[in-house]
Amino acid sequence: MTEKGKPMNISPTEAEETLAAIQKISQKTRHAIASSGTFITLIATGVVWLIGFTCTQFLTGDILGYIWTGLSILGGILGTFLGFRMAPRVHNPSASATAKRAGIFWLLLILYGIATILIVRPTDGKQATMLIILFIMIGQLSMGLLVSFSSVWWALPITGLALIGYFLLPGIFYLWMAILGGGGMIAFGLYIHSRW
Amino acid sequence: MNISPSEAEEALAAIQTMMQKTRRAISSSGAYLFMIVWGMIWLLGFLGSQFLRPDLGGYAWMVLDTMGGIISAIIGIRMGRGVRSSSPGISGKRIAIFWLLLFLFCIATVAISFPADGKQYAMYIILFVMTGWVAMSMLLSFASVWPGLIITALALIGYFLLPGIFYLWMAVLGGGGMIALGLYIRSRW
Numbered sequence: 001m002t003e004k005g006k007p008m009n010i011s012p013t014e015a016e017e018t019l020a021a022i023q024k025i026s027q028k029t030r031h032a033i034a035s036s037g038t039f040i041t042l043i044a045t046g047v048v049w050l051i052g053f054t055c056t057q058f059l060t061g062d063i064l065g066y067i068w069t070g071l072s073i074l075g076g077i078l079g080t081f082l083g084f085r086m087a088p089r090v091h092n093p094s095a096s097a098t099a100k101r102a103g104i105f106w107l108l109l110i111l112y113g114i115a116t117i118l119i120v121r122p123t124d125g126k127q128a129t130m131l132i133i134l135f136i137m138i139g140q141l142s143m144g145l146l147v148s149f150s151s152v153w154w155a156l157p158i159t160g161l162a163l164i165g166y167f168l169l170p171g172i173f174y175l176w177m178a179i180l181g182g183g184g185m186i187a188f189g190l191y192i193h194s195r196w
Numbered sequence: 197m198n199i200s201p202s203e204a205e206e207a208l209a210a211i212q213t214m215m216q217k218t219r220r221a222i223s224s225s226g227a228y229l230f231m232i233v234w235g236m237i238w239l240l241g242f243l244g245s246q247f248l249r250p251d252l253g254g255y256a257w258m259v260l261d262t263m264g265g266i267i268s269a270i271i272g273i274r275m276g277r278g279v280r281s282s283s284p285g286i287s288g289k290r291i292a293i294f295w296l297l298l299f300l301f302c303i304a305t306v307a308i309s310f311p312a313d314g315k316q317y318a319m320y321i322i323l324f325v326m327t328g329w330v331a332m333s334m335l336l337s338f339a340s341v342w343p344g345l346i347i348t349a350l351a352l353i354g355y356f357l358l359p360g361i362f363y364l365w366m367a368v369l370g371g372g373g374m375i376a377l378g379l380y381i382r383s384r385w
Contacts, residue, residue, distance in 0.1 A: 105334045108345070112327050115352060119319045120309040130308050134301055141297050142331040145290055156297075163304060 039189040040082045042154070046185030048075035053178035056125070098146055109139045126166060126173050133162045133177075154188055226275045227340070228378040230268060235374030237264045242318075242367035250314060291332070298328050315355060315362050322351045322366070343377050 048071045055067050113135035122128040140155040158181055165176035237260045244256035272288075302324040306317060329344035347370055354365035 101334045101338055104338070104341075105330060108330050108341075109327065112323055112330070112348070115348070116305065116320065116323050119316055119323070119355065120305075120312070122309075127308060131305065134304060134308075138298065138301055138327065141294065142334070145294055145331060145335045149290065149293060159301075159304070166308065 039193040041079055042185045042189030042192070044075045044079040044082070046182045046187075046189060048072060049182030049185065050178050051182075053174045053182060056129075057172070057174035057178065102143065102146060105142060106139055109135060109142070126170060129174075129177075130162060130166050133181075134159065137162075154185070158184065226271070227336075228381040229271050229275075231343075231374045231378030231381070233267050233271070234264055235371045235376075235378060237261065237371070238374060239367050239371030242363045242371060245314065245318065246361070246363035246367065253314075291335070294331065295328060298324055298331075315359065318363070318366070319351060319355050322370070323348065326351075343374070347373060 052068050052071050056064055059067075113132065116135070117128060117131055120127065120131060122131065137155040137159045140152045141149075144152040161180045161184070162177060165173045165180070169176055241253075241257045241260045244260075245253040248256065302320060305320050305324070306312070309316070309320070312320075326344045326348045330341055333339075333341035333344065350369045350373070351366060354362045354369070358365055
């Protein structure tokens with residue numbers, strides 16, 4: 001419909017051209033996401049979650065703290081290293097300013113996450129884990145403000161899966177998060193890398 | 197690196213000009229209006245929570261939040277008409293989606309931590325609003341992050357150290373502080 005409310009007439013050729021243009025733009029967007037290094041973050045985080053949550057499901061005691069700390073440090077180093085290796089391909093004058101803002105934001109988000117955990121006073125590990133997951137996903141979605149939501153929408157199904165696991169499958173919550181959360185991130189990262 | 201006194205003076209003057217320009221940009225954007233509106237809502241809402249029965253306080257918050265949402269939407273639409281940007285639709289849409297998602301995440305936090313008391317719920321909302329504020333600062337201007345951080349710190353001090361007068365504390369320092377800051381930005385920046 002046109003803005004005056006009359007039907008808009010377009011020929012089959014014009015419609016075909018418009019659809020081709022839309023397809024080209026979405027293809028370009030996908031290529032941009034694939035070459036931006038998003039998949040590295042996804043795979044690194046996915047591996048950390050897969051191993052960490054599997055261990056949390058089957059192990060107990062202090063060793064879990066060490067495993068999570070070790071995995072988080074390793075994942076962080078790996079993600080940063082691979083991210084830097086990809087950095088020369090990206091030429092953007094405002095990239096460093098944006099990266100600085102994003103870095104400060106993540107630091108503040110960690111503090112807000114800690115404050116929330118202090119106020120909630122979690123009664124078990126699952127509650128604390130869910131809060132951490134929520135804040136990580138808020139961080140990812142916030143990055144959508146800077147870049148675009150098309151590169152961070154995956155945070156929503158992960159959050160949905162986490163909530164389903166927490167409320168409906170508490171007995172296998174950690175295993176659920178390992179396979180569907182961690183595994184899903186790895187699979188999606190690989191898919192972006194190879195197909196987009 | 198050796199620089200002469202006059203070069204140093206020039207560099208400082210340039211920094212000062214930049215800061216002045218940033219302040220003017222924030223002031224003329226009309227963002228202070230949101231601070232005044234939500235400062236008044238916090239002032240009235242938290243006073244209600246402190247002095248009214250819990251059920252009445254809850255209703256007061258519902259009415260105030262609805263009013264705040266409507267007024268904010270009207271201000272936002274009016275501001276949007278006055279702003280000339282190459283991609284106003286995209287930015288506006290992104291911001292709206294972000295706040296909607298943040299609202300859903302706040303509900304998820306409340307559901308996960310259920311049951312909790314009124315002060316805990318109030319703190320969740322404050323923390324999520326301030327998280328949104330920090331995210332907006334990342335998008336718009338990082339200088340505007342400071343009020344958000346100060347309000348968060350005040351809220352945490354009130355919650356942990358002054359639980360008996362937490363709502364009054366938030367009404368006066370949180371709500372009143374936002375109103376004062378909004379008026380200050382309007383008149384001085």
